[in-house]
Amino acid sequence: ARISELQQQLQAFRQRRQQAEAQRDACNRLVNLQWSDIDVGAALDRLNSIERQIRALQEGNAELRKLGERLNRQRERVATLEKELTDLQTELGMARRERERQVARRAEAETRLAQFPPLDTDIRAQLGGRFAAVGELRLERLDERRRRVERDLNSELRIQREQRAAHVRRIEKAFADFQREWPQAAADMDATLASAPDFLRLLEGIERDGLPRHEKRFYDMLREQSSENLAALSTYLSQARKDIRNRMELVNEGLRHAEFNPGTYLQIEVRERNLPDVQDFLRSVKDILSYAFQAEPAKAERRFDRLKQLVGRLAGDTAEDRRWRDLVLDVRQHVEFLGREINAEGEEVEIYRSGAGKSGGQREK
Numbered sequence: 375a376r377i378s379e380l381q382q383q384l385q386a387f388r389q390r391r392q393q394a395e396a397q398r399d400a401c402n403r404l405v406n407l408q409w410s411d412i413d414v415g416a417a418l419d420r421l422n423s424i425e426r427q428i429r430a431l432q433e434g435n436a437e438l439r440k441l442g443e444r445l446n447r448q449r450e451r452v453a454t455l456e457k458e459l460t461d462l463q464t465e466l467g468m469a470r471r472e473r474e475r476q477v478a479r480r481a482e483a484e485t486r487l488a489q490f491p492p493l494d495t496d497i498r499a500q501l502g503g504r505f506a507a508v509g510e511l512r513l514e515r516l517d518e519r520r521r522r523v524e525r526d527l528n529s530e531l532r533i534q535r536e537q538r539a540a541h542v543r544r545i546e547k548a549f550a551d552f553q554r555e556w557p558q559a560a561a562d563m564d565a566t567l568a569s570a571p572d573f574l575r576l577l578e579g580i581e582r583d584g585l586p587r588h589e590k591r592f593y594d595m596l597r598e599q600s601s602e603n604l605a606a607l608s609t610y611l612s613q614a615r616k617d618i619r620n621r622m623e624l625v626n627e628g629l630r631h632a633e634f635n636p637g638t639y640l641q642i643e644v645r646e647r648n649l650p651d652v653q654d655f656l657r658s659v660k661d662i663l664s665y666a667f668q669a670e671p672a673k674a675e676r677r678f679d680r681l682k683q684l685v686g687r688l689a690g691d692t693a694e695d696r697r698w699r700d701l702v703l704d705v706r707q708h709v710e711f712l713g714r715e716i717n718a719e720g721e722e723v724e725i726y727r728s729g730a731g732k733s734g735g736q737r738e739k
Contacts, residue, residue: 476513498630542567549573593674600681601663608659614705619644622711634715638723643712655702658684 431438492503501523508522514541530688550565552573559576563569626641634640662681687701702708713726 396479523543545570551662604659604663604681608656608663611703611705611708615646618705618709635723638715638717640720641714641716643714645712646710647708649701649708651698652702652708655684 433439439719441723505519505521508519509515511519545567546565548561549563549569553560553563553565560573563572563576610692621646622642629640632639658680662677662684687695688703690696690699714722715724715726717723
């Protein structure tokens with residue numbers, strides 16, 4: 375401790391000695407100083423005198439005057455260049471400080487970025503494309519560009535959420551429709567998106583069992599065989615009515631040669647009865663045939679529904695169904711006969727409608 379104290383004192387003495395030596399040197403310089411050494415006024419006078427002599431020499435000598443003018447221009451140019459240099463050095467200093475600041479910001483951003491997991495290459499490419507689409511990417515406008523990209527992403531996300539909700543509603547509606555139409559097949563499932571795996575497994579089983587192939591065969595048979603059979607039925611009914619008329623023409627030909635009453639003969643006219651049940655049946659057959667060459671599944675299924683109803687009624691076992699079937703298929707009930715009594719001059723004498731209003735003997739005759 376004593377040594378440390380003495381060293382501090384020694385250091386203080388050394389500083390005092392250095393100050394004393396500096397004072398001594400200053401005093402020596404003051405002692406040796408001449409008035410002429412510090413006489414600024416005399417020096418300025420001398421300098422002004424020299425400058426006047428130089429101007430006099432320059433004005434008296436054209437060559438010197440030109441050199442003086444060139445010298446002044448060069449001085450002005452040097453001053454301008456020095457000012458520009460100063461400005462450039464100032465800008466350079468500012469640019470260097472700005473660069474250092476941006477480098478620091480970049481290092482800070484990289485440090486913050488390192489805290490997050492790396493982005494997928496595809497996502498980076500998509501984000502790069504989105505930022506490029508909103509304009510030139512500069513640091514001072516980065517936040518504004520980021521907000522625009524974020525708004526676009528949020529808008530697209532909202533639209534996709536709405537589309538997803540709409541798709542979910544469509545899917546769940548399809549599930550509900552399937553449950554209503556085939557309750558046994560969907561007995562263990564509910565009409566929610568959570569049951570989609572169960573419905574997909576059911577679909578895979580249907581496709582594996584070849585239901586689409588059977589569906590195609592169903593459409594082919596519906597288009598070909600049912601159309602052929604219905605067309606044959608329609609042709610048969612039409613031909614049967616035509617046969618009745620043709621055969622009645624033979625009857626009428628014979629009746630022209632057989633006297634009905636003295637001087638008259640009988641002609642029988644075939645008329646359609648236009649029964650509502652028969653007309654509805656023929657209209658149904660025609661409507662079903664009109665869909666025969668339309669391949670749209672919805673129209674084909676509607677045609678099948680109508681065909682199913684028609685065939686079901688034709689195959690019915692109730693008394694009403696049997697009465698209706700006999701009525702629509704027995705062509706003899708579709709027509710009625712009108713007797714016209716004609717005289718030798720071809721004039722109509724009497725009309726007989728199913729014996730209405732006639733006596734028993736007339737009806738029998």
